[in-house]
Amino acid sequence: MSTRVAPAFAAGPTDAAGGLDPAARSGYADHPPRMGFFTDTSVCIGCKACEVACKEWNKVPEDGLELTGMSYDNTGSLSASTWRHVAFIEQIVRAGDSRWLMSSDVCKHCTEAACLDVCPTGALMRSEFGTVVIQDDVCNGCGYCVSACPFGVVGRRETDGGAHKCTLCYDRIGDGLTPACAKACPTESIQFGPLDELRERAQGRLRELHDAGTPQARLYGEDPADGVGGAGAFFLLLDEPEVYGLPPDPVVTTRDLPRMWRHVATAAAALAAAALLSGLGQRS
Amino acid sequence: MVPPAEFTSYYGRPVIKEVVWGVPDVPGYLFLGGLAGASSLLAASAELTGRHELARTAKTAAVGAISLSALALVQDLGRPARFINMLRVFKPTSPMSIGSWLLTAYGPAAGVAAASALTGRVPRIGRAATAAAAMVGPGVASYTAALLADTAVPAWHDAHRELPYLFVSSAATAAGGLGLALVRPEHAGPARNLAVAGASAELVARNLLIRRVRRAGTVEAYQSGRAGHLMAAAEVLGVSGLSIAATLGRNRVAAALAGTALVASSALTRFGVFYAGRISARDPKYTVVPQRDRLRRQDQAESPADAGLPAAGLVGQHGLLQCLG
Amino acid sequence: MSDRAWIGWPVYRQLTGDDKLARGKATRSAVTDRLEPRIKNVDRVAKSVCPYCAVGCGQNVYVSNEKVIQIEGDPDSPVSRGRLCPKGSASLQLTTGDAREYKVKYRRAYGTDWEDLDLDKAMDMIADRVIESRRRGWQQEVDGKKTRRTLGFASLGGATLDNEENYLLKKLFTALGAVQVENQARI
């Protein structure tokens, strides 16, 4: 992935790990360390405390009472009314080690956040912690962010027309509190903290698991050189990302935007030329 | 590249979110915006070359289309009353923001231009407005391509290079077609020219787009289901309209027929593209398979054992990106 | 547009500040700037314990204007270290949600629907019924041996109650001679 060149929009200050410093790039000259999540799915017990704690804190409404038949997951996916979603994947073998994977998904708080880039109102905003927050008082519900997010995180809520997603508990972390979901998580599957510390911790945990004979363990979203410049909320997974419903190689769409604009400009010019030229020629 | 039949997903759930934009609002908006933008250009061209009837019609079409499109846009917002928030910021990273500013500039210009043309009052201001609308018009007609492409929707993003061309040619087709249909043939020369040029370009652009998405692994989204039907119908109408316009375009009835077909073709193209995006967002294979392939290719490219292999073939899409992009 | 309003316009901030692309600082709304956790300036925090299961996780109950506005794990608890499972995390909804009933309801014998009843009246009626059932089910002796009890009324429940409540319950009902006092330990 190192072959990718960050285009002009993405250029700017970098952090210690060589990743981009999103807060600095968003006008916070002096800012606290970038905060994020390391979700270690290898210790998730699928209790969904994170889902409930998030809803209680953020007053997120109930999201439907439908039995999905997807193992113990009746939430289905992240949405406007589900900001943490616990996936359940049954991998049962009749001889050998059966697995029941559980994983709590959340907004990735991308370093290069497509949702934020495309938001026309500025409702989506980068905080001084480097997180990505929707300002509900600003959002006009255009729905652009919904289609821009490569992880399918943001949704638009039927009842209020606004787009919603995890705020990484901006109100809480601003006051030194732990986000509600991380605080509730019984097994510390969700770990909150300065991103660089989390990355280090995750590497340690990865080594531990590899040494303990779990070669399938891998980090997801932790690499600043990945398609979204590294996620502010990254994961330790025990299988391929798509098994959990995550895109295997997401790329922020705005990486290609300069090129898009160039083509748009060329096309527009061509249209102008064609139109003007259309007037030429004999009149009948 | 043909996606392998087997791929893993989470219970077949989409990876990215479904497009929340409504039908007909948003595809209609795409079409009307194109129609408006190109009409303003056509109007300017007609005015410059003294075809006032055509100019007047095109201006009227522009203001009508843009008003409708703005309505569609506002209606599609989750919180329409907050439309004005579009002007809180100016974001080059957001085609919708750019579009909003473009519309803000364009709408009044097109309005004044049309009003002046229809009432015959303040002709100088009318001319200035016509010029202004014509200057902003290409932007209005083309930015929507970026609007769709600048998303995680595979069928749209994969087509980000071709979409602008498809959309402007489609806009030209629509504007030209409308002129052709509404204005007496003897006054409709530029419209006919524009329609023919647009429809031809559209054919080429569509083909290029299909080639691109075939390589990218999302072609099925354009060729199956409702999108497939719409795209096919657009093509049939476009080719018919084009042939009629090019051959019998000076016949009033034929012109009307051709014009209508071309307008419809343009609209269907937008709807087709829109649906292709929806389909590709709904089915995880459009997200997972191409990304998997990309990773596989990267792995192979990076793995020392494969280092000797010719990169272009393997790096595939990525390599092509570099060449074409 | 007044000067201040103009300065409040994000485009202006965007053009004049460091956040040229309006991704962060420039686009903050006034609401965002005022944001605070709602538990910050509460009137008090009551120390509590999760009401669901016997793990006994610690809870902090945040009170503002005589309303419970949030319930969270108590990080000090050596049992739970601040964590709560989904049920514990739903305690706020349990205690303040729509499912709570706040009025006495009464269904008369053979009645087809609930009726309203004054709490005081209800207590009085219940006391009368206890006395009557106690009498009717009284067994001074069984098989010639003293039992001094009543089978006329019974009670069930206790595992969700406080020790103090169970204590009074057992004390009162035992004194009344009731032996059919049971709770979830049986099941």
Next chain:
Amino acid sequence: MAEAHPVGFQWVMEAKKRGAKIIHVDPRFTRTSAHADVHVPIRAGADIAFVGGIINYVLTNEKYFRDYMLAYTNAATILTDEYADTEDLDGVFSGLDRERRVYEWDSWRYESDAVRPAAGERSPDLTGAQLLQVRRSGRGEAQGSGGAKAEPRPHTDPTLQHPRCVLQILKRHFARYTPQVVAEVAGVPEQLLRQVCELVTENSGPDRTTAFVYSLGWTQHTVGVQYIRTAAILQALLGNMGRPGGGIMALRGHASIQGSTDIPTLFDMLPGYLPMPHQYGNDNLDAYIAAETVEKGFWANTRDYMVSLLKAYWGDAATQDNDFCYGYLPRLTGSHSTYETVLEQLNGRCTGYFLLGQNPAVGSANARMQRLGMASLDWLVVRDFSLIESATWWQNGPEIETGELRTEEIKTEVFFLPAAAHTEKDGSFTNTQRMLQWHHTAVEPAGDSRSDLWFMFHLGRRIRQKLAEAGRGASAPPEGVASADEWNRPVLDLTWDYPVRGPLDEPAAEVVLAEINGWSSDGTPLSSYTQLNADGSTACGCWIYCGVYAGGVNQAARRKPGTEQNWVANEWGWAWPANRRVLYNRASADPDGRPWSQRKALVWWDAGQGKWTGHDVPDFIADRPPDYRPAEDATGVEAISGTDAFIMQADGKAWLFAPAGLVDGPLPAHYEPQESPFVNLLYGQQHNPVREIITHRDNRYQPSGAEPGSDVFPYVTTTYRLTEHHTAGGMSRFLPYLAELQPAFFCEVSPELAAERGLEHAGWATIVTARSAIEARVLVTERMRPLQVGGRVVHQVGLPWHWGPNGLTTGDAANELVHLSLDPNVHIQEDKAMACDIRAGRRPRGPALRDLVREYQQRAGITAQTGTEE
């Protein structure tokens, strides 16, 4: 554990991180299995065979912790020659009275020099029927805390060679629990059992300990108590009791289920596990004490505890002269458990019912019978947060749908009183660690909602007032009662003068706690139960809680942060007894008082200071040196030797063999559940011979094993919990945030069973037993694994039982299916291992539902006798 005690499970995950191996024994692959190193899929109802297999491994391979076993268990104790084991009697123990379904446990005795009464235990003249009654009164349960009688100084053989010493008896008893047999019975393959045996034994010894954690998977059986006994034997053999990281942890249920057992709202006990007086043998205080006291250890002081309780209840009215009002206590005549209560309701004797935070209409076994019982009442009081099914069955219960009941024909008066939540009252919960934690009022309850403390207090106040008035008037007492005054004295003499506070007249919970804690005659709060006296100079509402208000300080409200204390965290809340966190922790040190290993040090003898010390509060007499040996004639606490680590036991030892206290045998034996598709492969005896049977038209049992008709119910079914719901659903089905997480009642079946019965994933299935039929959505999952049992494949059906007709997510209650047949020690129902049929599609509606059940009953040839044989 991950499901039902998720926050507790963090400690398992922590241990795992540090290298602990986790073994999960469960019929289903659950969220707990997902984090276990080894998952043992087992046939529901076969754990005694499985754990018996481990014991057999330990005994045959001499893997026990010999020094520990010798010092702290009764391995060396010699039994009388009257004892006959299941080995001798094909599956039953000596003393079985087959006709009355009761064991005379006299032959289970230790051999000793003490003179014993000839027969019977409490009073020589108890007849068989009377004995049965006493047994049914839950003596076993009251003795769970250690009060069972046994010879304090039995004969022993420290060489462990005597053929009648406990270890030798054990060896013979468990010899037939071979890996092959375990595989056949439990469906656990031999090499898996072997793996577990090795993991468990390798991790036990001076330097390592293994812990057992159990809950309902082990208790809700007709042999539930014996399940735990099996683990107790294993853990005592391996030296895992009383030591850090060891033990057998009961993961209890509700927030204060432990508290409601300690201060019991249970028929058979008074506070502190004092048995409720029985009609026989408990005539007066002396007789009661004689019958219920042991000679050695802390239970020798029963009189202190009982008198102090009577003083707490009746205050100044309780005097030496009137037996401290002992006579005011009602007497038992047998079991009066919740299930017998239902029978009393159905027969019209019990006419009033309080439901104080319980929802039997869906939560209790044989839910239909529960509702029919309620429909026979004159009045019902329900106190709850929401309109649970127990409050609305007369309106929308299943019997209304089937036409069995008609709302306008139901006579029951129903009072629904809204309850205050935990945030709206002061009080203490006792958690699963026996720890009391205080919760403080955050806000006052709104509307008519009131605390249960308020309710009990004001109800009592009103009743007392009314009775006092009636006593003055002419209102006649019931037949056989001399006078209204005599009749009402116990109520009127009750100390019932709790101070109230606030606008609602809320009684002061702390004052109640202070009464529970106890005080001396001058009102000084006591600090330890050792201060209690039998002369009336102390009052104490629950002797084991004495100390919770020591120094007039609410110890349960202590909240010194865990991070500021050692790992035992003794200064958070208060645990009974005496704030000890690990029971019997004397056993963590060797007989000389030194920790078995430094790694596993918990408490030890400090010779310099002449007292026991350590991380926890020592569970021993603080200044009793390890080398103390009691005089021959010492009694009570004096009789506890310096190595009697199990101080509540009558002989100071952990019981590998239980000479008393259990009504269904001194050793565990595998019996098939009440309803099982299999014959007992271990013994000729199919069921627990003394299990409690409730014969009633609405509680028909199914044929089992080889009996004709048992093939009508070919599948094993079990009921269990989901993390997302709580018990009968009153606290989860009504909450949007929990309801949405598990929005439908479902059953879990294997793909094989689904294929066999044409069940479709996410479709509907109907599950049928002899009691009822219910419908559930189907989850076909590989997590349900068919097992090889008794030479054939058995399928199990999983039923999370949280549903009922009310709330945001509704569904049939699994308890419609469950029969009443109970563990004879504790009267718990067997809802963890049953037999059922399952078929595709929804169940019939209306009267057709009962028709279906009748059809099944007929097909299986079910009569009133079916399943009732011992």
